[in-house]
Amino acid sequence: MHRVPLAVVCACVMATVVPSAQQAAPPASAPDKPVVAVIGTGTLAGTLGPAIGRAGYRVVYGSRDPVRDSVRALVARSGPNAAAVTPRDATAAAAIVVLAVPRNVLDEVSDGLGTLDGKIVIDVSGGQKRVAADGYLELVPGPSGSERLQSRHATARVVRVNLPLMAYFVDPLLVGTPPTILIAGNDPRARESVARLIFDLGLDPWDAGPLRFAQVFDAINTMALVPAQQGRNEGYELRLMPSAPLSCFADMSQLFGFGRPGELENVRPFPRRAPPIPCEEWRRRLGW
């Protein structure tokens, strides 16, 4: 059985001696791959950052202390061109900025990054939860953290990514099939760039549309804690299974009175590992 060390799930702190973290703003990564700034050097950054480096992207960590030993060790295992600088310098050098910092400091940290104009800012933080009267968790109602971030930084292109267990960044085939990674954001081209990154990490991106659907991610993630609250020894990842599209059988806009999303001309399909099953095949399978 494939076993993932506990350290991979919980934290990746290395104690090996490594070269100094680079201080200067770095050059670009591979021509087709944007530079990715990872703000923070903690548990998530320690698994996600090296995976991004292995996928051929240049990773620049933004740290309050870019020369401390643990940060140098992280840089050393994040690809040959990785670097660590201040959060502001990392942001300036990158087209994609991942906020791998605790949710309670998101405002403070994002305010200190300098201009975020046009940058893709990835939020991975979950919703704020509380214990309800029945003892189960519930979401604190209101806009998601991603929506608040977007309101705070109007010219940034905030994208919310519903990440899997951190161990997947070490082995995306941990359970044999890549989990589905929901991606929401108000700019379809920004969602597409993030989808490419997620795909390159070996995971399957899924276009969840505008940023307000981040509230759904938070709801799913709160529900996913029910097994733990019940003491069930079960773990799950989200995997959307291809099924027959209703649009193969009916005019959906007529059926449900859909509007036409204003962004449609900028929406392109996310990368996928297998082509979609055509309508003819679904009709054949269902005897239509």
Ligand SMILES: NC(=O)c1ccc[n+]([C@@H]2O[C@H](COP(=O)([O-])OP(=O)(O)OC[C@H]3O[C@@H](n4cnc5c(N)ncnc54)[C@H](OP(=O)(O)O)[C@@H]3O)[C@@H](O)[C@H]2O)c1
């Ligand atoms: N699978 C998932 O989806 C998943 C899993 C884990 C975490 N997360 C999310 O990822 C985010 C980071 O979680 P984490 O577990 O990696 O956190 P963490 O281990 O506490 O690390 C956070 C990092 O943020 C930086 N930071 C900047 N300003 C800070 C401040 N004022 N206080 C504390 N740290 C500050 C620190 O790096 P420097 O000291 O170098 O500045 C620190 O290492 C959270 O939103 C968490 O919910 C998601």
